[in-house]
Amino acid sequence: MASEMPLSLRLCFAVMTVELRHLRAFLAITHEGTITRAASRLHVTQPALSRTVSQLEAHLGVRLIDRSTHHLRLTAAGRAFQPRAAAAVAAVDQALDPARAGAWPLRLGHAWSALGEHTPPLLRRWKQDHPQIPLQLLRVDDRTAGLDHGTVDVAVIRGEVNLPAEVETAALLAEPRVAAVAADGPLAGKPRLSLHDLSAELIAVNTVAGTTTLDLWPAEQTPFDTIEVAITDDWIAAITTGQAVGVTTTATAAMYPNPAVVYRPLSDAPAVTVRLAWRLPPSHPSVLDLVALARQIVTAPQTKTGGNG
Structure with a gap:
């Protein structure tokens, strides 16, 4: 099915103004997978929901949803539009949240470990330099x-x-990579480890947000299997119990100290690049101030403290 909307339909809706309900309707369908469940979730009739999404498609001039199969699927245009629609709805919900009426917080997201040892200095400096912006x-x-x-x-x-x-x-x-191993295991006694040292072990892999896959190892040293986890807490648990070992970065060692885990330098694994990312235009006026401050913090000399490896 062609993704381009017929010209006659586009002209019919040329003056339509997209409202928040159009975006919520589209997102409900992408989340639920069917018109029936999405309509129930939004407490509207199925015909009304279908009309709402058709209006949005007409306004954009593209098909967002492929209706040719029993289970609805997003078109290429729909997949590209989904994060934009989600971001727009989230921004409106944030702006209209009564609990945030007195301030406009700047939101810094991370999947794990934030900026490692640089996190506390960044938070302290931001509070000092920008006390009016949480x-x-x-x-x-x-x-x-x-x-x-x-x-x-x-x-x-x-x-x-x-x-x-x-x-x-x-x-x-x-960030340099490190190996995470159980404190009472045989690998904990070595001051440094290599990928070869870990190749006979079960590897804990965060499949949602992690940076480690079996491709990190040379073909002739690939570990025999992995334990897949979805969050850092489960990753730590697999290591503390001796079920597996892990590969992470120095940021995890700084942010997740645990007496049952030791972190050892990994001599032959490449470092992991850490970046800040934001949308254009920025969704908050202080985004670039945060980026500039983060650059200052990570380049400033750090005071070293004791750790567990």
């Missing part, structure tokens, strides 16, 4: 740390992530 640190368990869904204004991105063209990024630092 900085919220939000953990969001996905690869874009909430940026795709519009739940954050700036996101900490680790590794290679596919980002839309309207997203700007700034590289901050390269």
Whole structure:
């Protein structure tokens, strides 16, 4: 089915103004997968919901949803539009939240470990320099740390992530990789580890937001299996119980100290690039101020404190 809307339909809706209900209708369908469930969720009739989405498609001039199969599927245009619609709805909900009427917080998202040892200095300096603008640190368990869904204004991105063209990024630092092993296991006694040392172990892999896959190992040293987890807490649990070992960065060692886990330098694994990412135009007027401050913080000398590896 062609994605381009017929000219006659586009002309009929040329003066239509898109309202929030059009975006909510589209997002409900993408979330529920059927018109029936989406209509029930929004407490509207199925014909009314179908008309609302058709109006949105007519306004945009493209088909967003492929209706040719029993289960609705997004078209290429629909997949591209979904994060934009989600971001717009989230921004409106944020603006109209009565609990936030007295301030406009700046939301910094991260999937895990934030900026590691740089996180406390960043939060302290921001509060000192911008006392009128609360900085919220939000953990969001996905690869874009909430940026795709519009739940954050700036996101900490680790590794290679596919980002839309309207997203700007700034590289901050390269984090060395470390191995995470049980404190009472045989590998904990070594001051440094290599990928070869871990190749006989079960590897805990965060499949939602992690940066480690079996591709990190040379073909002849690939570990035999993985334990897949979705959040950092489960990743830590798999290591503390001795079920698996993990590969992460120094940020995790700083943010998740645990007496049952030791972090050892990993001598032959490449560092992980850490970037800040935000949408253009910025969703908050202080986004660039935060980016500038983060750059200052990560380049300033850090006071070293004791740790567990």
